[in-house]
Amino acid sequence: MAAGEVRSSSVPDTDYDVIVVGAGFAGMYLLHRLRGQGFSVRVFEQGSGVGGTWYWNRYPGARCDVESMQYSYSFSDELQQQWDWSERYAPQPEILAYANHVADRFDLRRDIQFDTRVEVAVFDEQAQRWTVTTSGGAVCSAQFVVLATGCLSNARLPDIPGAGDFKGAIYHTAHWPHEPVDFTGLRVGVIGTGSSAIQSIPLIAEQAARLTVFQRTANFSVPACNAPLTAEERQWFRDNYPEIRRKAREEMRNGIFTEPPVKGAFDDPEEARLQNYESRWTRGGLTFMAAYNNLALEKAANDTAADFIRGKIAEIVKDPEVARKLQPSDHPVGSKRICVDTNYYATFNRDNVELVDLRAEPIDRITPDRIRAGNREFPLDALVFATGFDAMTGSVAKICIKGRADRSLNDKWAEGPRTYLGLMTEGFPNLFIITGPGSPSVLSNMILSIEQHVDWITECLIAMRARGAMCIEATRQAEDDWVAHVNDVAAGTLYPQANSWYMGANVPGKPRVFMPYIGGVGTYRQICNEVAAKGYEGFMLSVSSAAERRAASSERAAAN
């Protein structure tokens, strides 16, 4: 059956309590929690294995930018005590091995159907259930659907003239082959200089005969300072996990346990400020931005951090003209996700690497064997698109989702995503989103935010079952208020000043809305908990009579 074709009247092949879309870290934990509470659950996953983003993003150098001792599940103490991370930032194969270990350890695979996309989900107002159609043509019904589709899972290929004509090897960082790619002796082009490019460029440069990097926007990157984890370091985390996890959940804005900033950039004299930046730089990682508490709020404060990084680039890169091109100048540091690298800037000192500034020399065309940019020709054997994602909404938009009155979610979100708490959207009852727009999601340690959403949704379903409630739906008012709050909080920061994927600015035609909630994971958790404690304030819960429920159930049984 074609994508988008709706078969809501079809007889479902199977009924479930919950259908989960995606078997990344969110879908896996949700399955574990819900199954433990006696709900019948089916997970559909388009890949052939678990792991979501870590299943697809296999490019050279792929690593998480949150330290592995923290970018890991906390729900099982045995798991966090027993799993041995080898490095401060584990490489992609190890994170994928961890996902597979979790799937085996908690016996998840028996309820996951791989190689299967959810194409259509339609809410049946009479039955108060979702009818879901998969790429295999199966039709299932469920009381609840949960979109665990990931925020960075819909890879983007830019519309560059002639891209389809290229006859050499073509790769996208987010759809990397499962077998190793050998660039030895090849002339390679990389388009893009975001996190994926910044991680892969140093490794590709070591293999390729010649590497040309096509940069449209220079990005801020700080060193990862990655290293093997010692047994003592691992043990320190293990001994202190209860407090580390608690602080990360409740006290850190981004869900990453670190020394929190206690003052603003101008509370230190210049010398002390530079020392502070230096010590953050040599420690490495995303927590560079936690040097001061006003870096995301005040441009002048932000400039001090941005100047520090620009200075580092000038120190590292030998050719001053190349260094100048690599120095970001069009956005505050951190307003696009800061990158974390190993030897990125130093790679441009290599004789076999060239940087092309697309602002000065735009790509004119891709031909069968080269890129033409400015008035120059760059012959290539292989081309790597490190061009990112249609973030946060892209994977949801690929599913034909119809809520009340046959209204499509894509229509509702045409001017930008609207949610209540990033968890639900009005008019689409019993449809949950994990780490959806309007929640901290991509501004946080994703696994921490995933666990929070999964726990909240699970508790909600348990509460509904206890009350005999069939349906939960965000009210229009609660959604309007939340969207206004999300926008207000973002407007008080420097984030909206960048043309970032947070804003949808990387996808031509996508509405410019700051999508994640920037109020911090602690505040957000508190709000979600209070909403639940007040009987799911801002949501409508409807209780069908027992007779109605029995009738619906016997109708379904007869149809099966």
Ligand code: N01
């Ligand atoms: O994607 P991006 P990414 N012509 O969107 C350029 C997470 N992640 O895959 O900035 C030329 O950041 C585009 O240029 P511009 C992390 O959250 C995490 O690298 O739009 N260039 C940009 O340079 C990250 O933020 C990890 O002007 C074009 C690049 O392509 C997010 O994923 C690792 C172009 C895209 O950069 C996305 O990262 C990897 C065009 N037509 C990813 N279109 C870690 O955990 C786009 N570009 C470490």
